[in-house]
Amino acid sequence: MTALNIQNLSKVYENGKQALQDVSLRVPEGAFFALLGPNGAGKSTLINILADTVRASSGSVQLLGHDLLMERAWGKRHLGVVPQEIAFDPFFSPREILHFTRGMYGQSRDEVWVDALLERLELAEHANKITRQLSGGMKRRLLVAQALVHRPKVVILDEPTAGVDVELRKRLWDFIRELNAEGTTVLLTTHYLEEAQELCDQVAIINQGRLIASQSMQSLLGDVASSSLCFRYEQAVELSESQEQALQAFAARVCDGVLCLDLQHEGEHSNFDTAYQAARQCFGAPLDTYMRQENLEDVFLRLTHKDAA
Amino acid sequence: MSGMNILGTWTLFQRESKRFMRVKMQTIVAPALTAILYLIVFRYAMGERQVPGLNVDYFTFLIPGLMMMAMLQNAFANTSSSMIMGKIMNTHVFLMMAPISPIEAMIAFLSAAVLRALVVGGVLLLVLFPFSDLHITHVWMILFYGVCGSLIMGSLGLITGMWSKTFDEMSMVTNFIIMPLTFLSGVFYSVKQLPPIWQALNAWNPFFYLIDGFRHGFIATGDSDPVHAIGMVLVVTLSSVILAWYLWRIGWKLKD
Structure with missing residues (x-):
């Protein structure tokens, strides 16, 4: 079943800025889905439309088979959103905020679940302070607790770990991973691409309001990510025009004085040997060679730069 | 579902409701103190003087007006x-x-506004009752005008809050529209004391009917025709609540 099915979603703001352009996206139920994009790409607009804080100009969204834009009350009960901006009512404590939030979603008090959330998000000690007294990282975790307190089936996390230290971030992800393993669908936006690569099984990349990739993380890293053969010489490499031409088939480039050549894969075979010989012919025997596999960050930068060009 | x-x-x-109870010095005690200060000042300034045409002393006339003014301002706030x-x-x-x-949002927000107004009004009544000749004559009028006035001001408060982008914009509405309208609606004087042109203009001022009708519940007399006043107040109450609901529904100034 599909948790979120977004069809031809567009948004033009009153000032004429087109934030989303015909975006279609499918998030399978139970997925850990990364929605990536540079700043201003349209990720937050997309999330805000799902959260009902921004109106869509056109398009449709289905949440667990229900029309989200038409059946808002139903949809909101099954959706938990961690907004990007930290904001809390200064009059209330974390515990009160969680009780109020649960109540507003039409659910009766559940001290056990509220305590569990406070415990897992390491807020138990601060549960009765007023929110003004919490640190930035604590507030960010409270936002996560607030989005989970009504036990939604789909959780959207808009940069939930910004400003959270490494240790806490790891524990936060362990908790979200547990929820995901229990069946909660997670849609995540983050600028920590290593995190996204490690956590998510599906990925979509959005740039300038348009979707430029949407597939499983495995296939994106397998099909789109390239591997390079790198050569280190005694002296830093400088590519002459003739050498560049000779190595054209391998998209030769120099990174930090190291020569890098793209490898092509066909099934289990690659053109490793041809690339090695071509580099030797141009520059002689290298001091060292090594393989470099593109990670999510490299693919992301390549795709978004190519798209921008 | x-x-x-x-x-x-x-x-x-x-x-x-908890929000205003958390800062009760500011939301309940302060308005009560302000009203008491007004009363002390006017008590000594006006002495035992009677309000022309209403056969009631000025102090007794003033108390319900001040109560209603505080209630209206607090519902709005x-x-x-x-x-x-x-x-x-x-x-948000x-x-x-x-x-x-x-x-549901209207019910919750407006009920809390009415509650705050009634708490402020109740506190003022408790504080001032022992020092005056005030009697409760028509409870239904006090409640009707008190609740309707709070609903109107609660709705206007929501609309103003939706419209304003800054505290400055909001205080502009509070200081330049709400305060003058509540002050110039017969809290401190009977409209019969006004020149004819101002009396005619006042006939279109809903705050005048709210304050006059509320006072009528205590002193058993007033400046306006009760049937006309009830009709006017009902129409304004319904219109303001519906307008606030409609603007909320379309996400006016709330959603891009």
Whole structure:
């Protein structure tokens, strides 16, 4: 079943800025889905439309088979959103905020679940302070607790770990991973691409309001990510025009004085040997060679730069 | 799932009520003190003077007017401050993300505004009653005008909160529209003391009917025709509540 099915979603703001352009996206139920994009790409607009804080100009969204834009009350009960901006009512404590939030979603008090959330998000000690007294990282975790307190089936996390230290971030992800393993669908936006690569099984990349990739993380890293053969010489490499031409088939480039050549894969075979010989012919025997596999960050930068060009 | 989110509405009402109870010095004690100061000043300034045409002493005339003025201003403050704070601190997104329909939001916000107005009015009554000749003549009139006035001002507070982008814009509405209208609606004088042109203009001022009708509940007399006043107040109450509901429903100044 599909948790979120977004069809031809567009948004033009009153000032004429087109934030989303015909975006279609499918998030399978139970997925850990990364929605990536540079700043201003349209990720937050997309999330805000799902959260009902921004109106869509056109398009449709289905949440667990229900029309989200038409059946808002139903949809909101099954959706938990961690907004990007930290904001809390200064009059209330974390515990009160969680009780109020649960109540507003039409659910009766559940001290056990509220305590569990406070415990897992390491807020138990601060549960009765007023929110003004919490640190930035604590507030960010409270936002996560607030989005989970009504036990939604789909959780959207808009940069939930910004400003959270490494240790806490790891524990936060362990908790979200547990929820995901229990069946909660997670849609995540983050600028920590290593995190996204490690956590998510599906990925979509959005740039300038348009979707430029949407597939499983495995296939994106397998099909789109390239591997390079790198050569280190005694002296830093400088590519002459003739050498560049000779190595054209391998998209030769120099990174930090190291020569890098793209490898092509066909099934289990690659053109490793041809690339090695071509580099030797141009520059002689290298001091060292090594393989470099593109990670999510490299693919992301390549795709978004190519798209921008 | 269909049907009303009763628990959600109740929770929002509790949140909006607890907010003003958390700062009761500012929301309840301060308005009571202001009203008492007015009364002390006017008591000595006006002495035992009677209000022309109403056969009632000025002090007794003044108390219900001041009560109603404080109630109206507090009902307005409850909704407007909640909205503007929510917008400026960005906490309003949590309300928009929650499954609370526009009708449910209206019920919760306006009930909390009415509650705050009644608490402020009640405190003033308790404090001032022992020092005056005041009697409760028509409870239904006191409640009708008290509740309707609070609903009108609660709705206007919501609309102002939705419209304002800054505290300055909101205080502009409070200081340049709400304060003059409540002050110039017969709190401190009988409209019969005004020149004819001002009397005619006052006939279109809903605040005048609210204050006059509320006072009528205590002193058993007033400047306006009760039937006309009730009709006028009902129409204005319904119109302002419906307008606030409609603007909320379309997300006016709340959603891009």
